[in-house]
Each structure stands twice: as C-alpha cells, then as structure tokens.
Amino acid sequence: MRKTWLLFLAMAMSAAIGFSQGPPMGAGGGGRRGMGGQIPSIGHFYGKVVDSKTGKGMDGASVQLIQSKYNPATHGQKDTVISGMITGRHGDFSLENLPILGNFRLRITAIGYTAYEQKVAFDLKGLRGAAGGGAPGGGNGDGQPNMAGLQALNAVDKDLGNIKLTEDAQNLEQVTVTASKPLIQMGVDRKIYNVEKDISAAGGSATDVMRNVPSVQVDIDGNVTLRNSPPTIFVDGRPTTLTLDQIPADAIQSVEIITNPGAKYDASGGTSGILNIVLKKNRKAGYNGNLRAGIDQRGKFNAGGDINVKQGKINFFLSGNYNQRKSIATADYNRYTHIAGANNAPDSLIEHDYNPNKGYFAFGRGGFDLLLDNRNTLTIAGNIVHGTFEPYNNSDLYTDVFPPGQPTIYSYTQRLSTTNAQFNNHGAMLSFKHTFPRSGEEWTADVNYSQGSNDNLNLITSNIYNVKGGPLSGVFEQQQVGNGNNKFFTAQTDYTLPMGEKSKLEAGARAQIRHNSSINDIDTLGNDNQFHVEGLLSSQYTFTDRVFAGYVTYGNAIKDFTYQLGLRGESSNYSGTEHYTALDSIGHQTGAIGNFSNQFPLSLFPSVFLTQKLGGNQDLSLNYTRRIDRPNFFQLFPFTDYSDSLNVSRGNPDLKPQFTNSFELAYQKTFPGNNTFLASTYYKYTTDLITRNPVFGTNPVSNKPVLISSFINARSSFVGGFELIGRNAITKWWDITSNINIFTSKINTIDTGLFAVQPVGETWSWYGKINNSFKLTKALTLQLSGDYTSKTVLPPGGSASNGGGGGGRGFGGQVSGNANGYSRPSGGADAALRYEFLKNRVASLTLSVSDIFRTRVNSVYTYASYYEQDAVRRRDPQFFRLQFNYRFGKFDVALFKRKNIKGEQNAIEGIQGGGSQQ
Numbered sequence: 001m002r003k004t005w006l007l008f009l010a011m012a013m014s015a016a017i018g019f020s021q022g023p024p025m026g027a028g029g030g031g032r033r034g035m036g037g038q039i040p041s042i043g044h045f046y047g048k049v050v051d052s053k054t055g056k057g058m059d060g061a062s063v064q065l066i067q068s069k070y071n072p073a074t075h076g077q078k079d080t081v082i083s084g085m086i087t088g089r090h091g092d093f094s095l096e097n098l099p100i101l102g103n104f105r106l107r108i109t110a111i112g113y114t115a116y117e118q119k120v121a122f123d124l125k126g127l128r129g130a131a132g133g134g135a136p137g138g139g140n141g142d143g144q145p146n147m148a149g150l151q152a153l154n155a156v157d158k159d160l161g162n163i164k165l166t167e168d169a170q171n172l173e174q175v176t177v178t179a180s181k182p183l184i185q186m187g188v189d190r191k192i193y194n195v196e197k198d199i200s201a202a203g204g205s206a207t208d209v210m211r212n213v214p215s216v217q218v219d220i221d222g223n224v225t226l227r228n229s230p231p232t233i234f235v236d237g238r239p240t241t242l243t244l245d246q247i248p249a250d251a252i253q254s255v256e257i258i259t260n261p262g263a264k265y266d267a268s269g270g271t272s273g274i275l276n277i278v279l280k281k282n283r284k285a286g287y288n289g290n291l292r293a294g295i296d297q298r299g300k301f302n303a304g305g306d307i308n309v310k311q312g313k314i315n316f317f318l319s320g321n322y323n324q325r326k327s328i329a330t331a332d333y334n335r336y337t338h339i340a341g342a343n344n345a346p347d348s349l350i351e352h353d354y355n356p357n358k359g360y361f362a363f364g365r366g367g368f369d370l371l372l373d374n375r376n377t378l379t380i381a382g383n384i385v386h387g388t389f390e391p392y393n394n395s396d397l398y399t400d401v402f403p404p405g406q407p408t409i410y411s412y413t414q415r416l417s418t419t420n421a422q423f424n425n426h427g428a429m430l431s432f433k434h435t436f437p438r439s440g441e442e443w444t445a446d447v448n449y450s451q452g453s454n455d456n457l458n459l460i461t462s463n464i465y466n467v468k469g470g471p472l473s474g475v476f477e478q479q480q481v482g483n484g485n486n487k488f489f490t491a492q493t494d495y496t497l498p499m500g501e502k503s504k505l506e507a508g509a510r511a512q513i514r515h516n517s518s519i520n521d522i523d524t525l526g527n528d529n530q531f532h533v534e535g536l537l538s539s540q541y542t543f544t545d546r547v548f549a550g551y552v553t554y555g556n557a558i559k560d561f562t563y564q565l566g567l568r569g570e571s572s573n574y575s576g577t578e579h580y581t582a583l584d585s586i587g588h589q590t591g592a593i594g595n596f597s598n599q600f601p602l603s604l605f606p607s608v609f610l611t612q613k614l615g616g617n618q619d620l621s622l623n624y625t626r627r628i629d630r631p632n633f634f635q636l637f638p639f640t641d642y643s644d645s646l647n648v649s650r651g652n653p654d655l656k657p658q659f660t661n662s663f664e665l666a667y668q669k670t671f672p673g674n675n676t677f678l679a680s681t682y683y684k685y686t687t688d689l690i691t692r693n694p695v696f697g698t699n700p701v702s703n704k705p706v707l708i709s710s711f712i713n714a715r716s717s718f719v720g721g722f723e724l725i726g727r728n729a730i731t732k733w734w735d736i737t738s739n740i741n742i743f744t745s746k747i748n749t750i751d752t753g754l755f756a757v758q759p760v761g762e763t764w765s766w767y768g769k770i771n772n773s774f775k776l777t778k779a780l781t782l783q784l785s786g787d788y789t790s791k792t793v794l795p796p797g798g799s800a801s802n803g804g805g806g807g808g809r810g811f812g813g814q815v816s817g818n819a820n821g822y823s824r825p826s827g828g829a830d831a832a833l834r835y836e837f838l839k840n841r842v843a844s845l846t847l848s849v850s851d852i853f854r855t856r857v858n859s860v861y862t863y864a865s866y867y868e869q870d871a872v873r874r875r876d877p878q879f880f881r882l883q884f885n886y887r888f889g890k891f892d893v894a895l896f897k898r899k900n901i902k903g904e905q906n907a908i909e910g911i912q913g914g915g916s917q918q
Contacts, residue, residue, distance in 0.1 A: 043098030043122050047160035049091040049108055051167075057091025058165060061110040065095050065120075067102055100156050113165040122156050184214060184676075184727050184737050191215070191257040191678075191725070195249065197773070199783050200832035202846045203294035203302050203883040205323070206244040206252060206277060211830070211850075212771050212785055213255050214725050214739040216275070220329075220858050220875040227259065227682065228719060228743055228765075228792065229272035236279055239266065239512070241425060241450050241488050246385050248321040248363050250292055250304055250885075253280045259682070260623050260664045262607040263551045263566025264494075264506065267628050279365065280306060281317045288889025297880040300324035300358075313371040319364070326358040329875040337707065337867045350398040359421075361387030367429075379431040386424050393417040398468075412468040421456035440498040448490045455483045477525040484518035502557035509550040516633070517542040522642065537642045543576030543596075543633045553607075560613035567606050572630060573599040578639055596637060600630060600657055617670040625662050631655040631690055635711050640697060642706075648697070649709045656713050660686040678725040689714040691747060694864055707867065719745040733775040740768040745793050763822070765792040779836045788827030821862030828856035846883040854878055 049061045064084040071078040082104075083095040098104075100122045108116040185192040193213045195201065201208040207222040217225045222245060224231060233240060235247070256276040258265070265274060289307035306319030333351040367381030394416055401409040427450030435442045458480040464473050494508035519540045523531035553566035575597035605628070611621040637651040666680040693712040696705055721743030728736045746762040767789040774782040832848035854877040862869050 041097050041099045042156060043100040044094070044096050044157045045098065045106070045120060045160055046092070046094040046158075048162045049087050049093065049110075050162050050164055052164040053167070055162075058087060058110060058113075059091065061087040061091065061093075061108055061113075061165065063087060063093045063095070064107045065098065066105045066107060067099075106160070108163060108165065110165055113167055116163060116165055120158075120160065122158060184725075190259075193255040193257065195252045195254055198771075199781060199834045199846050200785060200830050200848045200850075201249040202832070202834075202848065202885065203292070203296075203323075203881050204249045206247040206249060208850075209249045209252055209255060210244065210275070211787070212769070213257060213275075214737065214769065215257055215259065215723065215741065217767060217787075217789060220856055220873060224275070226257070226272045226275060227721065227723070227741060228745065229684075230269075231272045231275045232266065232269035234274055234276040236429075237276060238429075238446075238448055238490060238492075240277075241427075241452055241486060242385065246361055246363065246387065246425070247277060247279075248302075248304060248323065250290070251279055251306070251319050251321060251363065251365065252277055254278045259680070260625050260662050261627075262564065262609060262623075262625060263553050263568040263605060264508065266510075266547075266549070267568055267570050267603070267605040267626075268547075269627065269629065280319065281308070281367075286310065286890045288887070291886045291888070292884060294881060294883035296326075296882075298326045300326050302883075304363075315369040315371075316366075317368070318366040321363040322360065323362075324358075324360045326356065327876050329353075329355045329357070329873060331355070331871065331873040333869065333871050335867065335869040345401050345403045347399060347401040352396045354394045355391060357389060357391040359387060359389035361385065375435045375437075377433045379433075380429070381431075382426070382428040384424075384426050386422070388422040389419070390421070391417075391419045396468075410467060411473075412465045412470075414463045414465075415460065416463075417458060417460045419456055419458040421454065423452065423454040425450060425452040427451075438498060440504065441496060443493070443495045445493040446491070449488070451485070451487045453483070453485045457481055479523040479525075479531045480520065481523065482518070482520040484516065486517075487515045489513045500556075502562075503555060505552070505554050507550075507552045510548070512547050513544065514546075515542070515544045520641075539639050539641070540579040541576055541637065541639070542579075543574060543637075545572065545574035545633065547572040555609075560615075562611045564609040565607070566609075567604060569602055569604050570628070571600065571602040573597070574633060574636075576633055576637065578637070594638075596653060598636065598653075603628060603657075603659075619666075619668045621666045621668075623664050623666075627660045627662060628657050629660070629690065630657045631711070635690065640708060647709070648706050650695075650697070652711045655690060655711055656688050658686050658688045658690050658713070660684050673729050674727075675729055676725075676727045680723045680725075681721070682723070683718065683720040685716065685718045687716050689717040689747060691717075694867065696866075715748040717745065717747040719743065735773045737771045738769070740766065742766040747793075763791070763793050765790045767792075779841060781834045781836075783832045783834075784829070785831075786827065786829040788825070789823075790825050791822055793822050821860060824857075824859040824861070826855070826857055826859065829853060842887045844885045846885070848881050848883070850879045851877045 045065065049058045049063070050056060051058055062084070063086070064081050066079050067082050068077040069080050083098060085093055085095065087093050103119060103121050106116075106118050106120050184194070191214060193209075195209055198209060198212050200212065207218060207224070210216050210224050211218045215226055216231075217228070224233075224244065233242075233244065235242060256278065257273070258276065259273040261269075261274050287307065287309040289305060291305045293301065293303045295301045300323075302321065302323040304319070304321035306317070308318075309316045331351075331353040333349065333353075335349045335351075336346075337348075338346045363383070363385050365381070365383040367379065370378045370380075372378060395414070397413040397415060399411045399413070403409065427448070429446060429448045431444065431446035433442065433444045460478040460480070462476040462478075464476065465471070466473050490510065490512040492508065492510040494506065497505045499505055520538060521540075522534050522537040524534055526532050547570060549568060549570040551566060551568040553564055555562065555564035557563075576595070578594040578596070605626045607623070607625040609621065609623040611619055613619055631652075633651075635651050636653050636655055638653050640648060640650040642648055662682070662684045664680055664682040666678065668676070668678045670676050690711055691714050693710050695708050695710050697708045698705055721741055723741040724739070726736070726738045728738075730736060742764065743766070744762055744764045767787065769785070769787040771785040772783065774784075776782055828851045830848070830850045831852060832846055834844050834846040836844045854874075856874070856877065858871075858873040858875075860871045862871075
C-alpha cells in the first residue's frame with residue numbers, strides 16, 4: 001500500500017510540476033493543482049545510531065523529529081515534536097507518516113553521550129528538472145516508473161545513514177561522581193536531611209548525624225528530642241529495634257523529619273514526631289560502591305564499605321561496618337533528702353563518677369530487588385548487628401545522715417563496677433510492590449521480622465569507710481547477671497487509588513507483635529564466699545504486646561488549594577509474667593509468681609492537612625492530628641528494681657495511655673538559587689500525661705528506706721512553639737542552614753498527698769542551630785556548626801534513650817520526663833575539614849572535631865517537696881576523628897540505554913498514537 005502511495009505521489013508530483021510550468025503550447029485553460037492541494041503525510045526518515053568508537057548500534061537512544069510551527073498566540077515560532085522513538089537492539093530507527101513539506105531538526109540523545117542534532121528535509125527541488133521527461137503519467141511506456149518517479153520515491157523515503165554519537169566523559173563524571181543534593185530539602189509535611197553533605201558525621205553513628213539535623217536536639221549521652229519531645233525512630237519507613245548508636249553514619253543516605261505525621265503512620269509517639277532513617281541502596285545501572293576507614297584520638301578505628309550492582313532485572317546491595325569505640329564520661333551528683341520520720345532522717349549524698357566505656361559493634365546489611373516484570377517488584381533484605389561493651393565505673397560517694405538530736409553520721413564509699421556485655425540483632429524484610437496500568441495506582445505489602453539478644457555480667461565492689469583515708473569498715477560485693485531476648489514482627493499493606501487528575505484514595509492495615517523475655521539476677525556474696533541470688537531483688541519476666549491498625553486517607557486539589565483527610569484506628573493489648581516476685585496487698589514483694597495484663601480498646605485518630613499555594617513559590621499549610629503514647633511494660637510492671645541502690649525504680653500498673661492533639665501552621669517560600677525559608681508554629685495538648693513521680697519505699701533486704709522513681713498520669717500538659725528554618729546560598733562557595741525554635745511547655749499534675757509533685761511553672765525556652773559549609777577550593781570543604789539550648793523545663797514525655805525510643809513500636813522504650821525539674825543552658829561548636837583527591841575526586845580525607853570549646857554539659861536540677869538533686873555530666877569533649885573515603889564504580893551506559901526515558905517515551909507514544917485523547 002505504501003509503495004502504491006509513493007508511485008501515485010511520484011506521478012502526481014510530476015504532473016503538478018509540469019502544470020506549474022504552464023500549459024503546453026496551444027493548450028487551453030488554466031490547468032489545476034494535482035490532488036486538490038491535499039498531499040498525504042507519507043514521508044519516511046530512517047537510519048541507524050552507532051557508537052563513534054565501536055561502530056556498534058546503540059540500544060535505547062532517544063530519536064526526535066522537531067519542526068518549528070507558527071504560534072498565533074505568541075506570533076512566533078514554536079518547536080513541536082512531530083515524531084520520535086527509542087532505538088531498538090541494533091540502533092535502528094524509523095520515522096514514518098511524516099509531512100513531506102517543511103524543514104525539520106533531528107535530535108538524538110543518549111545518557112553518557114553528547115547530544116546530536118542536524119537539519120533534515122525531503123529534497124523535492126530536484127524533481128522539477130526531471131518531471132518533464134518520460135511518458136505521461138510518470139511511466140516510460142512499459143509500465144515501469146520513469147526517472148522522475150524514482151526520484152520522487154527517493155525524495156520522500158530518505159535514508160539518513162549511520163549517525164555516530166560521541167561519549168561525553170564530562171557529563172558521565174557528573175552523573176556518577178559529582179552529582180549531589182543540597183544539605184536539606186524541605187516539604188510541607190517533612191524535611192529531608194541529606195547525610196552525604198554532612199562531612200562532620202563521617203565515621204560516626206546515627207547519633208552524630210542527628211546533631212546537625214534541623215529541629216532535633218541531642219544531649220551528650222546521645223538522647224534525642226524533636227522539638228523538646230522524644231521522637232519515634234523508623235528505619236526505611238518502618239519501626240526498628242536498633243538504637244541510633246548501632247547504625248553507622250556512613251550507611252545512612254538521608255533523615256526524614258516528620259513533625260506531625262498523618263493517619264498513614266503509627267499513631268504512637270504523640271508528643272513528638274517521626275525521624276525516618278533512610279539507608280543507602282543505590283539503583284544506578286552498573287556497579288558502584290564505597291570503601292572507608294578511620295581512627296579517633298584514642299586509637300580506635302573503624303572500617304566499612306558498601307557496593308551496589310544493577311544488571312538486568314536484579315539490583316543487589318551490600319554494606320558492612322566495624323567500629324571500635326571508647327568514650328569517657330564524668331559526672332557529679334549532689335542530692336539532699338529532707339524528710340524525717342520514725343525510720344527516716346535527712347541525709348545528703350555527694351557522688352563523683354569516672355566512667356570509661358570501650359567496645360565495638362559490627363553492622364551488616366544486604367539484599368536485592370527483583371524486577372519480576374514491568375509491574376511487579378520483589379525486595380528481600382536483611383541486617384545483622386553484633387557488639388560488645390565493657391563499661392567501667394569508679395564512684396566516690398560521700399554520705400551524711402542527720403538524725404534529729406544526734407551527731408551527724410559520716411561515711412565514704414568507693415564503688416567499683418565492671419561490666420562485660422554483648423548484644424546481637426538479626427532482621428529480615430520481604431516486600432512486594434505491584435503497579436497497575438492506571439498511572440499512580442499501586443499496591444504494596446511487606447513483612448518484617450527481627451530478633452535480638454543481650455548478655456551481661458556486672459561485678460560491683462563497695463569499700464566502705466567512716467571517713468576517706470580511714471580504716472576499712474566494711475565490704476559489700478554484688479554480682480548482676482542478666483540476659484534477654486526480643487522478637488519483633490510487623491506486617492503491613494498499603495493501596496493507592498487515583499480517583500481523578502488531582503485526587504486519590506489511600507488505605508492500609510498493619511499488625512505488630514513483640515515478645516520480650518529477660519532475666520536479671522542480683523547476687524550477694526555470702527559468708528561462704530559464694531554468690532547467692534536475692535530473689536526479692538531479682539527479676540525474671542516475659543511479656544508480649546500487640547498493636548493492630550488500619551487507616552484510610554483521601555486527598556484532592558481545587559485549583560491552588562489541596563486537602564487530605566485521614567482516619568486511623570488502633571487497638572492494642574499486652575500480657576506479662578514475673579517469675580520471681582509479685583506484690584502483696586500492701587505493695588511488698590512476696591516472691592510469688594505474678595501475671596500482669598492490660599487491654600487498650602479501639603481508638604480513632606483523625607488527621608487533616610490543608611495547603612494553599614499563594615503564588616511566587618509560596619505555600620501556607622495547616623494540619624491537625626490526634627496521637628497516642630501507651631505506657632510501656634516497664635512503666636506498668638510493678639516490680640521494684642534495686643539493681644542500683646541509689647537509683648531505684650518501679651512501674652505503676654494503673655497507668656493509662658496519654659493522648660495528644662497536635663496542630664501546626666507552616667509557611668514556606670522558595671527563593672531563586674534554591675534558597676528556602678520555612679516558618680512553623682505548633683501546639684500540642686496532652687491529656688493523662690505519663691510522667692515520673694518519686695515515692696518512698698523500703699528495701700526488702702536491708703529494711704532501709706529508699707527513694708523510688710515511679711510514674712503517674714498527670715492531668716495534662718502542653719508544648720507550643722515557633723520555629724524558623726532557612727537554607728541560604730550566600731555565595732557560590734558558602735551555604736548556611738539555620739534553625740531556631742522558641743518554645744514553652746507546662747505540666748499540670750495531680751495531688752499525690754505527702755509526695756505531691758511540685759511542677760516547674762511555664763517557662764519559655766529556645767534553642768538554635770547553624771551549619772556553615774565553605775567550598776574553599778574545588779577539593780577542600782570546611783564545615784562549621786554550632787548549637788545552643790537555653791534553660792529548659794524537662795520535656796513532657798521525657799527523653800528516648802539513644803533515640804531508640806520506640807514509641808512507634810506500640811509499647812516500650814518511651815521514658816517519661818519529670819514534672820519537677822529543668823536543665824541548665826548548654827551548647828557547643830563542631831568543625832570538619834574534607835580534602836578530595838585522585839581523578840574525579842573519588843577519594844577524600846576528613847578531619848572532624850566535636851565540642852571544640854568543651855562547653856557541652858548535661859546539667860539537670862530536679863526537686864520535690866522532700867528532696868532536691870543537682871546532676872552535672874560531661875562526655876568526650878574536644879573529640880577528634882580522621883576518616884578516609886574512596887568511591888568506585890562503573891557507570892554502565894549500555895544498561896541505561898535500554899531504559900526508556902519515561903517523559904520522552906510518553907510523548908513519543910502520544911505522537912505515534914495520533915495525538916488523540918480519551
């Protein structure tokens with residue numbers, strides 16, 4: 001059919017060209033235009049794209065034919081893609097059904113190659129001279145086309161030959177080596193902190209990363225707060241049993257800060273938000289990786305590496321880290337207890353601690369993505385963590401007791417404590433993703449399982465003297481033997497359904513089950529020189545908790561206004577058994593087995609997110625969520641822990657969950673040069689706040705009074721504040737990310753009688769953080785950062801230990817704050833200098849120092865109606881670390897060439913489909 005059209009066209013054009021020269025001598029009339037002016041689009045360009053070096057055909061190159069057309073709206077010319085395709089296996093391309101009149105540009109692009117462009121057209125001018133020869137009608141009298149017909153045929157069926165593309169080495173280097181993201185990217189619902197730009201964290205842990213993350217505070221012990229409340233820690237979008245100290249900084253790609261999570265996320269962690277740690281998993285075609293090693297000022301080294309290989313339908317990733325650690329902390333405590341009674345006398349305690357802690361941890365992670373087909377992907381991943389720690393504590397304790405009407409009783413105790421501890425954690429994840437033909441519609445499902453164990457042996461020797469330097473008056477030796485196991489299982493499924501151009505529905509369900517068992521034997525040395533278990537002081541327990549949840553959200557946009565409405569439902573329960581002790585009717589431990597359980601009925605958690613675009617790259621958003629914090633097992637468990645006689649604790653089985661209503665109003669503006677400004681004001685109101693409440697009790701072995709740290713539900717609390725975050729490119733070589741948060745909080749407690757908590761009144765506080773990055777030369781980068789926190793009321797909800805927090809794990813990890821205390825001002829400065837070298841700067845050396853001026857301290861004052869305490873701690877000031885890093889890899893252009901570029905492919909498919917719209 002196509003040849004018929006070409007022959008017909010050749011004859012028609014011959015006739016048309018002949019007529020255009022005028023009628024034959026003696027012919028009458030004015031002639032007519034062949035085909036009535038309607039010439040069909042039957043032009044054809046074809047050819048082959050080849051590599052200039054190898055001469056081999058190039059698979060996956062983008063071929064576009066562009067024509068400039070008149071645009072009546074602008075009264076100018078506008079480029080229009082009239083045809084295109086992606087080259088096949090041998091580099092061939094064929095563009096058909098083209099208009100034969102006009103000029104065109106042929107554009108060919110391929111990743112890693114210099115773009116090719118040339119002018120092309122169908123040569124119809126040569127037909128004018130040839131059209132008059134031969135038989136009428138384009139034949140030569142024997143039924144074969146004449147020369148004019150052949151020329152016409154060749155003119156509209158044009159071979160462009162082999163087109164050579166040249167590899168662009170500079171562009172390739174940018175893709176594989178120098179491409180980078182800004183330090184922080186901001187969205188309405190989250191902020192993304194790109195760890196690869198934070199050179200000060202190299203060789204450290206996730207705790208070091210958090211020190212520079214906006215909105216996040218980290219104390220000297222690695223305890224993390226987000227806007228003065230303990231956050232929920234996620235890894236790759238799921239809750240984790242890992243602590244921040246167990247995650248290497250070099251394994252982290254980014255940290256997502258979600259200050260007010262919606263219905264799609266766990267409702268736990270109400271007084272704060274979510275910190276989602278995204279681990280590295282590259283998907284670049286070919287292979288690439290990283291090798292690293294470092295040493296700190298105490299001679300402890302770290303080493304690690306990661307590699308990613310993508311070939312065909314498989315993407316494989318593997319990483320590992322080994323870190324030796326030695327930290328040194330010092331602490332001073334001053335406590336005065338001033339309640340007197342029949343068995344009590346006021347006393348004071350002065351304690352000085354010297355606490356070095358050495359050990360190591362090893363981290364490994366690996367897995368693969370299997371692209372089953374274009375719409376189904378299966379991912380399998382796993383991790384393993386192992387570590388040992390050997391803390392040593394040397395304490396000097398001075399105790400004065402003031403019996404009424406009697407001389408003061410003095411004593412001095414030197415307490416030595418040595419511990420050997422190790423932990424193990426193994427985890428696995430199976431994930432499946434299915435995308436539907438409809439754009440944006442997808443279904444995902446995943447299962448996560450992890451299990452961990454820990455073992456520790458702690459030997460404590462207390463040498464007691466009447467006065468320091470005097471004769472030894474007594475020796476008390478104690479041994480603590482502990483081990484534990486935990487198993488954590490989650491299953492989750494999510495479905496997204498687009499319901500229009502701007503609206504979508506999301507729904508999902510989640511189940512999580514956690515099982516813990518623990519043995520903590522406290523032994524004392526008897527007269528037979530043997531250790532004997534103190535059953536009333538020891539504990540052996542098991543517990544299981546479960547959380548079941550489902551959610552649905554709907555979002556839509558009306559012009560520049562978008563909204564998302566969500567509702568989440570959660571129910572939970574826990575059960576536990578204490579195998580050593582239980583309580584009698586008056587609260588004394590009896591030695592009998594005790595069973596404990598509780599159920600929290602179905603609770604609903606609505607969320608509302610509203611956003612209005614204001615123009616000029618400005619957005620205004622308002623959101624509301626309701627969230628929950630359930631008391632964890634240790635807060636509920638009524639066993640009194642006497643393992644540290646100076647810091648005794650006990651749970652309260654009558655605790656209720658606390659609920660938080662959270663509001664946030666945010667304004668964001670993006671300026672030229674990717675400068676960004678974000679202002680937020682927030683308010684969180686919590687009912688039945690779980691907070692610490694000291695009470696008095698009696699040690700069942702010594703029969704002496706002791707101060708016990710327990711828990712109560714306060715009436716309510718609130719946290720409110722105003723936060724500013726800015727990212728500014730001052731010059732081409734100087735970037736600043738700054739953050740300031742001004743906030744206040746207050747706890748309204750209940751009257752607990754003699755031991756009523758006297759909360760600190762409402763106090764305004766602030767903290768600021770700044771991070772400067774200086775590009776001194778192409779190879780040399782300097783980073784200077786600092787932070788300062790003013791006097792702050794101890795946060796409602798407390799501090800999550802090492803950030804492991806786990807509010808999102810349903811129960812566990814959440815350590816409540818104190819209603820009666822505050823921390824004194826503190827701050828510090830850090831610096832890092834990175835030098836990049838070798839070709840393409842694939843190697844680097846980084847020297848970093850933390851707490852340059854030795855100003856970071858943890859100074860906390862707590863009090864109640866019967867006691868007051870000062871605690872001042874310092875850890876690892878002016879700490880230096882030197883780190884080496886080497887990047888390697890091969891960017892496999894052949895693999896990328898086989899990938900269809902989505903935007904171009906969609907455009908080409910639209911052209912080939914005739915441009916019709918349904």
